[in-house]
Amino acid sequence: GAVVSQHPSWVICKSGTSVKIECRSLDFQATTMFWYRQFPKQSLMLMATSNEGSKATYEQGVEKDKFLINHASLTLSTLTVTSAHPEDSSFYICSAGTTYEQYFGPGTRLTVT
Amino acid sequence: GENVEQHPSTLSVQEGDSAVIKCTYSDSASNYFPWYKQELGKGPQLIIDIRSNVGEKKDQRIAVTLNKTAKHFSLHITETQPEDSAVYFCAASRTGGYQKVTFGTGTKLQVIP
Numbered sequence: 370g371a372v373v374s375q376h377p378s379w380v381i382c383k384s385g386t387s388v389k390i391e392c393r394s395l396d397f398q399a400t401t402m403f404w405y406r407q408f409p410k411q412s413l414m415l416m417a418t419s420n421e422g423s424k425a426t427y428e429q430g431v432e433k434d435k436f437l438i439n440h441a442s443l444t445l446s447t448l449t450v451t452s453a454h455p456e457d458s459s460f461y462i463c464s465a466g467t468t469y470e471q472y473f474g475p476g477t478r479l480t481v482t
Numbered sequence: 483g484e485n486v487e488q489h490p491s492t493l494s495v496q497e498g499d500s501a502v503i504k505c506t507y508s509d510s511a512s513n514y515f516p517w518y519k520q521e522l523g524k525g526p527q528l529i530i531d532i533r534s535n536v537g538e539k540k541d542q543r544i545a546v547t548l549n550k551t552a553k554h555f556s557l558h559i560t561e562t563q564p565e566d567s568a569v570y571f572c573a574a575s576r577t578g579g580y581q582k583v584t585f586g587t588g589t590k591l592q593v594i595p
Contacts (some may be wrong), residue, residue: 401580411569412585413526462525466579470516474526
């Protein structure tokens, strides 16, 4: 149990376009989901906390207009990278929280050309 | 906010030897300390965790110790195997899957056959 999926697993897009990443909790409901970004050989950095039915809370330095987060249901949160640039290329990982712990997704590799 | 430091950044051990990774945290309100293993191109996988009311926890070859007074916690892997090779992250948060997790900087463990 407690499986989190992400789609797509990898995506290549052109500079200036937008890309949407989905995060789903497959066998449990998650009122809270988290989005992390991980650059090569670095740690996971929290971007934002997503609560079902309300606006996401962004960490300092994360542009909320560039990284749009929607948590429309208890099993789905989406991250849209708008007007992507090569510096947005990264590994994006979501997690879904239950009462006691978080479960992490497999990640999405975004490459912006 | 919470700050988690992790050492060493890289660690090479011979197969069968033990490996120890150490972390410190700054927020005295943190009371949940998970450890994650991340293989290349994958999301982090929880391998063991400890809560502040416990000083030590063991699961087969893996053990974690916590010194809440000193704000130190450590991961011990005994009888290392090549499949233990990965990047390991310590983390700290307040109790509950709805709390954001702060990750350490990571340790790349290489087990030499």
